Amino acid sequence: MELPELVRKNAEKHLDDLCLRLNNDPGEESLFGYKVEGEALTLYSRQVQCQQMVTHPVARFRFSGELGQWALQSFDEQQRWRPYLNAGPSLNLAQLIVHVEQDPFGFFRVESPPPRLA
Numbered sequence: 001m002e003l004p005e006l007v008r009k010n011a012e013k014h015l016d017d018l019c020l021r022l023n024n025d026p027g028e029e030s031l032f033g034y035k036v037e038g039e040a041l042t043l044y045s046r047q048v049q050c051q052q053m054v055t056h057p058v059a060r061f062r063f064s065g066e067l068g069q070w071a072l073q074s075f076d077e078q079q080r081w082r083p084y085l086n087a088g089p090s091l092n093l094a095q096l097i098v099h100v101e102q103d104p105f106g107f108f109r110v111e112s113p114p115p116r117l118a
Contacts (some may be wrong), residue, residue, distance in 0.1 A: 001038060001039055001065065002038060002039070003036065003038075003039055003063055004065070007063060008036060010093070011036075011041055011061065011063070011070075011093055012036070012041075014093050014094055014097055015034045015041055015043065015061075015097075018032070018043070018097050018100070018101070019032045019033055019034065019043075021101070022101075029047060030045035030046060030047045030056075031045065031046045031047075032044070032045050032046075032058070033046070039062060039063045039064070039065065040060050040061060040062040040063065041060070041061045042057060042059075042060045042061075043057075043058045043059045043060070043061075043100065044056060044057050044058055045058050056075075057075040057081075058075065058100070058108050059072060059073065059074060059075070059084075059100045059108050060072075060073040060075070060081055061073075061093060061096060061097075064089070067089070068091060069089040069090055069091050070089060070090055070091075070092075070093045070096055071083065071089045071096075072084040072087050072096040072099060072100070074107040074108060084099065084107060086099065086104075086105060086107075087099045
């Protein structure tokens with residue numbers, strides 16, 4: 001199922017603003033973007049590792065059309081999406097974006113894997 005057009009456009013504006021802030025952070029080594037997938041928007045980062053561009057999922061914002069609210073998910077070590085339990089579902093996507101930006105528990109950090117030894 002797709003996002004309603006007005007909901008999608010509003011969400012894309014919020015994610016465009018988030019990516020702009022993250023990409024303009026002088027201490028950040030990653031480039032951030034997002035993609036729309038059905039009823040979800042997935043925030044990702046890209047980093048150069050071993051002369052290749054590698055994409056890492058960072059956060060997913062899933063919309064429930066029935067409830068008209070957003071839920072935040074984090075990507076875990078087993079490479080699965082998990083509900084982010086420190087922020088409940090919200091009618092306001094911007095409130096969930098704040099959790100990703102502040103990230104007090106480190107769920108949304110993009111860390112490079114350790115270098116491989118030859």
